[in-house]
Amino acid sequence: MHETPHNLTSLLLTNTTICRQRGKAFKGRIL
16 A cells, blocks of 8 residues: 555656656647
8 A cells, every 4th residue: 555655656757757748749849
């Protein structure tokens, strides 16, 4: 049970980084 929060935080961090990279690529395509 104690390991679940850590995994969730790491997943959220990776998700945010991927979203940022996608956002940059998307903006680059539009601009």
